[in-house]
Structure formats: structure tokens, C-alpha cells
Amino acid sequence: MTHAALARLQQGLAKARTEHLARTHTVRDGRSGAALEIDGETLLAFCSNDYLGLAADPALVAAAHAALEVCGVGAGAAHLVSGQHRYHHEFETAFARFVGKPAALLFSSGYQANLGVIPALAGRRSEVFADRLNHASLVDGAQLSGAAFTRYRHLDLAQLEGQLAASKAADKLIVSDLVFSMDGDIAPVDALLDLAERHDAWLYLDDAHGFGVLGDGRGGLTERARASDRVIYLATLGKAAGVAGAAVAAHADVIAWLVQTARTYVYTTATPPLLAACLVESLRQIAAGDARRAHLAARIAQLRSGLAELPRGTLMASQTAIQPLVIGDNAEVLRVAHALRARGLWVPAIRPPTVPAGSARLRITLSALHSEADITRLVEALHAVI
Numbered sequence: 001m002t003h004a005a006l007a008r009l010q011q012g013l014a015k016a017r018t019e020h021l022a023r024t025h026t027v028r029d030g031r032s033g034a035a036l037e038i039d040g041e042t043l044l045a046f047c048s049n050d051y052l053g054l055a056a057d058p059a060l061v062a063a064a065h066a067a068l069e070v071c072g073v074g075a076g077a078a079h080l081v082s083g084q085h086r087y088h089h090e091f092e093t094a095f096a097r098f099v100g101k102p103a104a105l106l107f108s109s110g111y112q113a114n115l116g117v118i119p120a121l122a123g124r125r126s127e128v129f130a131d132r133l134n135h136a137s138l139v140d141g142a143q144l145s146g147a148a149f150t151r152y153r154h155l156d157l158a159q160l161e162g163q164l165a166a167s168k169a170a171d172k173l174i175v176s177d178l179v180f181s182m183d184g185d186i187a188p189v190d191a192l193l194d195l196a197e198r199h200d201a202w203l204y205l206d207d208a209h210g211f212g213v214l215g216d217g218r219g220g221l222t223e224r225a226r227a228s229d230r231v232i233y234l235a236t237l238g239k240a241a242g243v244a245g246a247a248v249a250a251h252a253d254v255i256a257w258l259v260q261t262a263r264t265y266v267y268t269t270a271t272p273p274l275l276a277a278c279l280v281e282s283l284r285q286i287a288a289g290d291a292r293r294a295h296l297a298a299r300i301a302q303l304r305s306g307l308a309e310l311p312r313g314t315l316m317a318s319q320t321a322i323q324p325l326v327i328g329d330n331a332e333v334l335r336v337a338h339a340l341r342a343r344g345l346w347v348p349a350i351r352p353p354t355v356p357a358g359s360a361r362l363r364i365t366l367s368a369l370h371s372e373a374d375i376t377r378l379v380e381a382l383h384a385v386i
């Protein structure tokens, strides 16, 4: 008997390959850093979300060693069973204080947090309003909630306002990336909060790419948004924080509600407590990280001025560490990425469905670990290959 279902998968794979859309792994050795060892080669990399260079920082590594001796490796159980270690508790308390919210809850990843928080706040009688360019995990969380799901054009708050006004839902939830992960632009937090207040909605902001980097490290919340009971804040902790996991910060009763109802919190083993100990150290480094942030800002400015005259490709209008260079065509973006790799540079090519069709791009990400010479090398290589 032929295995028809397997044959259909194989056809799907063949199609993705001919359309230059197939995704494959590379294998990395060593540590996160400006230079990465990829498939046995050392490449200068512009692909990581380790924006502050904390993922292999000696202070975090030392925190991991010290905690390991105290708590071992695994958490042993879910948080509500016996998995909540003192390190988890210390991190949640310190995180809430740092971002200026009354309480916080640690999830094992940003993806899990979004699959847990949105269905905890929205159900079949609710409506979720989402920016079209929101991260996949926010889309999936909204789908899982069973709420009506309404998307507005990227940053089009006039359209969002009309949708809110027309809604008859019992509960409304506005969901947005705070820094958009493939474009690098920033959501207008206070204007979104105005709409949430006017239409009695929650506002859930996913600051995966802003926490640690924006402002004084506390991320993209404004003072008004910190003070508002309507605003629920998510920071993921595998990016600038350099570790893993995600923390949600909000009104204490919102956090108490998540403890009851967020299924991706309740029904999963707690993250290893040693990671929470690393996260406490990471918060210290972020709080004291003005020099890292200033260095990163200087590298962003250097890249933007260096690429201003590029003959082809469009550098998007981003001021963050995510600097997308839109090429358009899938095969062409792969050609450019391969040409850079031949020169020892690794910049990821991002294609549909991660970004809209026709907007394939190099997603250049910068880190405080990049030197001025590293950026000069990337700028010169791009001018040569594009």
C-alpha cells in the first residue's frame, strides 16, 4: 500500500523547495555572540535577539553556576504543584517592581504566555482586536480563545476605533506587538490606551523586542500605561534578557486570575529554577545597562547612515535593533544572503509566510556586542553584493 498521507507531505515539501520557501536548520557550536560558529564556520552574525549581549555574559554564567549548586537542574513539577522555587518568586517580585506593575507571573516562553494569557482574558463572548503584523503566537492565542477575531491594518488606529465602536462583545481585548518583530517599528502605546479607555477594553502589549532595550531598559511602556489597570505587559526573556521564558506584569488581580486560568501556566512543568536565578541577575544587568544601550544606539545609527545610499533594497524606517532591508523577491533575498555568507557574514533571509508575500527581507539585528568595525564590514559587504 502506498502511504497517501506521507506522499501529500512530500508534495508539500517539494513545493516549498521549488518556491524557495523551505526552512532548514543550521547547527551552531559555542556561545551566543557577535561571531557565531555555524556548521563549523565562524561567521559575523546579524541574526540574534541577544540585543544587549547578556546570553553568554560572565555575570549570568556565574549566577547559573551558583544556582545550580543550590537547586539542581529540573523544577520537578508544575508551579502550582511544587514547582514554584524561591528563585521564581524572587524573579517575579523583582520584575514587577522593575517594570512598574503591581504583580508578575513567569511563563516558560513567550509563545506559551500568549497561548495562556489571551484565552484567560477572552472567551466566546469576547472580541480580540489585533494588528495585522502581530507575532504568530498572538494570533494563535486569539484563535485558541474562541473569541471573535478582528484584525486592523498595521498601526491603523482609525480602523481599530471603528471596529471597537461597532463591537457588541461583552469583553474587548486589544492585542499588539509593542516593537514589531519583522519591521522593527513601535506601537503608539498611549493612543492605543486612549482607545482601550474609551471603549472599555483591555490592552495587551507584547514587548518581546523592547524589554531591556527601550528607554532605561524597562521597555516600551509609557508612564500612563504603567499606571493603567487595563494594560497587561509581556516581556519575553530569551531576547535582550539573554535567558529564556516570559513574564507577564499587570494588576494583582489579573495575575491572580492567570494563576487560576492560564492553561499554559497551570498544566506545564515550571522552568528550571536556575533560569529564574539567571533572570534575577539579568534584571540587574539590564537596570545597569545604559552603556550597553548607548553602544547599541550608536551601531544602529552607523548602520542606517551606511546603508542610506544602497542602490537596491529598502531599509525600513526602524529606530530599534531590528533593521529590516526589504528585497521583495524570495529567490533574490536568498541570493543576497548566500553572497553575504560567502563573505563570512550571516544575515537571515525572512520570507513568507513570516512576512507578507512580495516583502522578503534581510532581517538585520544588531547587538551591543557588535563593534564599529563589524558594522563597517556589513555595510561594505552589502554595497558589494546587492
Ligand SMILES: *Cc1c(COP(=O)(O)O)cnc(C)c1O
Pocket (backbone or CB within 6 Å): 108, 109, 110, 111, 112, 114, 135, 137, 177, 181, 206, 208, 209, 236, 237, 238, 245, 246
Ligand atoms: C519571540 C517572540 C515571541 C515568542 O517568545 P519566545 O519566548 O521566543 O517563545 C512572542 N512575541 C513576539 C513579538 C516575539 O518576537
